[in-house]
Amino acid sequence: MLIAHERKALRDRFFEAGPISLPDLEILELILFWALPRQDVKPLAKELLDAFGDFTRVVKNSIDRSRQHTGLTKAVALEFKIIEAAALRLARSKIMRRPVLSS
Numbered sequence: 001m002l003i004a005h006e007r008k009a010l011r012d013r014f015f016e017a018g019p020i021s022l023p024d025l026e027i028l029e030l031i032l033f034w035a036l037p038r039q040d041v042k043p044l045a046k047e048l049l050d051a052f053g054d055f056t057r058v059v060k061n062s063i064d065r066s067r068q069h070t071g072l073t074k075a076v077a078l079e080f081k082i083i084e085a086a087a088l089r090l091a092r093s094k095i096m097r098r099p100v101l102s103s
Helices: 002-017 024-035 042-052 055-060 074-096
Strands: none
Touching: 002 024, 024 042, 024 055, 024 074, 042 055, 055 074
C-alpha cells in the first residue's frame, strides 16, 4: 500500500507545516485524493499544472475545459469548483469585515 502511505505522509506534512509550506503540486494532490481515492494522483496533478500553469488556474478552469485532460473526472472538476466557491466566500467575508472609509 505505497499510495496509502504516501498520502498519509503528505497529509501529516500539511498538518505539521501548514498549507503555505506545500507547493502547488502537493496541494493539488491533497485535493485529488478525495475524488480519486484508489489512484496515484501525482501524474494528474503534474499534468494539470503543466496545462494550466499554477494552482489558481487549475481550480478556476471551467468544468468542460478541465475534463479534456486525461483522468480528470466530473467529480474532480466539481471538487475544483467547490474549492473556488469556498475561496470566493472566504475572500468576500474578509472584505466585508473591513472598515469602510468615509472620506
